[in-house]
Amino acid sequence: MRLTDFIRANAPFLTAGALLTFLSSFGQTYFISLFAGEIRLSFDLTHGAWGGIYMIGTMASAAVMVWAGGLTDLFRVRxxxxxxxxxxxxxxxxxAFNPWVWAxxxxxFALRLFGQGMCSHIAVVAMARWFVATRGRALSIASLGFALGEALVPMAVVAAMSVVAWQNIWILGAVICLCALPVLARLLAQERTPASHAATDVSVGMQGHHWRRMQALRHPLFWCMVPAVLGPSAFNTAFFFHQVHVAEVKGLEHLVFVSFFPLYTAIGIAAMVLSGWALDKLGTARLTPYxxxxxxxxxxxxxxxxxxxxxxxGFVFLGLTSGANATLPNAFWAEFYGTAHIGSIKSMATAVMVLGSAIGPGLTGLLIDLGVGIETQFIGIAAFFVGTTVFMNWGISRAARDLPTATTDTDLRRPQP
Structure with a gap:
């Protein structure tokens, strides 16, 4: 099926996924970090204190995601x-209205759970479950919402803060979320119930069956993937979280620094689309390790x-992995562990991802306060990703032997009213 025909046939579901990934922007680090200077000034916080607060709230949201993410196996997206x-x-x-530092x-916690956590999780689980033969395409198209948010939101917010109070931007974010409700209801006027179709879903994983959460946790492949899931979230998040500080270290105005974001996003979109196409052709086992x-x-x-x-x-290379990260890991869990319980299994991966986004800003902020320069930290982060690549290669090469050699899945089973 040609791409245009695929999009036309499945437009409501793909649009719903893209809308949810875009709305996750209000809980993503690249959005929250834009207000880091104002929040630290308003509450008299150091880099380490603000990073610690961010880490506590995000870690709590990661813990709740383990339970909340599994709800996608039981209830409709709508x-x-x-x-x-x-x-x-x-x-x-x-x-927008909070006057207390303790809050x-x-x-x-709420921004990260509902934004980065659940909005993203619902969207990618829906794409992984609804689409099989064209899972890569579906994930790459739905993930365009992430790219659109990364491209437009930072520059719009930085420009808006020069003319309006930063609290007003958060109020606008709330209005946008509420205005999306009737749009989403329209897009998903017809949609299947996961609990009702799971028994007939034939997209199986390793050894020809659907893995449950506890089975996945006992398998070594899951733990080989944990550093790879945690790493981009932790250190991509840290990079954007400390963007004001990084711009200062590099001797650039913040607006000049964020002007690089559209290029990063463009590369990310290209990598996202290309990885989605390659995923459908080659599978995740050949692509994910690298x-x-x-x-x-x-x-x-x-x-x-x-x-x-x-x-x-640097932004070009960062965009390459960020784009592929929107498709490959999300398809990986469905391909290796099956789709019947993909919500609960993917929720563990999402929790690790959210945990990483807590560790990254908190750790790097603490190290800045201790005198370890952000540029020195970047060298160590590069070494970390060398390690994750080694782990992924080892784990996936062993587990891929147990993958089914063929599948009878259809592209999309039409939802029922």
Whole structure:
């Protein structure tokens, strides 16, 4: 099926996925970090204190994701998504009107759980479950919402903060989440119930069966993938979380620094689409072990250069892995562990991802306060990604022997009213 025909035939479901991934922006680090200077000034926080608050709230959201993510195996997207968006809107309003420093961890918890956690999780689980033969395409198209948010939101927010109070931007975020509710209801007027179709879903994983969460946790492949899931979330998050500080270290104005983001996003979109196409052709076993190598180059460049041109090259490499990260890992869990219980298994991976996004800013912020320069940290981060690549290669090469040699899955089973 041609791409245009595929999009036309499945437009409501793909659009719903892209809408949810875009709305996750309000709980993503690249959005919250834009207000780091204002929040630290308003509450008199150091880099380490703000990073610690962010880490506490995010770690709490990761713990809750282990349970909340499994709800996608039981309930329809059209039921879960509105609840999540209402929670995200309330969290945005809380950030706008909060006068107490002790409430910041609670607000961060809500933003991360409903935004980065559940909005993203619902979207990618739906794509992995609804689409099989074209899973890569579906994930890459739905993930365009991430790219659109990364491309448009930072520059729009930085520009808006020069003319309006930063709290008003959070109020606008709440309004956008609430306005999306009727749109999402329209897109998902017809949708299947996961609990009802799981028994007939024939997209099996290793050894020809659907793995449950506890079985996956006892398998060594899951633990080989944990550093790879945690790494991009931890250190991509840390990079954008400390973007104001990084711009200062590099001797650039913040607006100049965020002007590199559209290039990063464009590369990410290209990598996302290409990896989705390659995934459908080659499978995740051949592609996943190597997709983090560009991250090694990116952080080496960020650590060693201060020239704008060097930073541009670093953003190119960062975008390559970030784009592939939107498709390959999400398809990986379905291909290796089956789709009947993909929500509960993917929730563990999402929890690890969210945990990583807590560890990254907190650890790097603490190291900055202790005198370890951010550029020195970038060199260590590059070494970490060398290690994740080694682990993935070892684990996937062994587990791939147990994958089914063929599948009878269809591209999409039409949802029932």
């Amino acid at each position: 039921l879960l998504a509105p609840i999540v968006l209402i929670g995200l809107a309330i969290a945005c309003l809380a950030m 910041l961890p609670v607000i961060i 997709y983090q190598l560009p991250m090694v180059a990116a952080f080496l460049i960020f650590g060693l250069t201060r020239s704008p041109l060097g930073l541009v090259v």
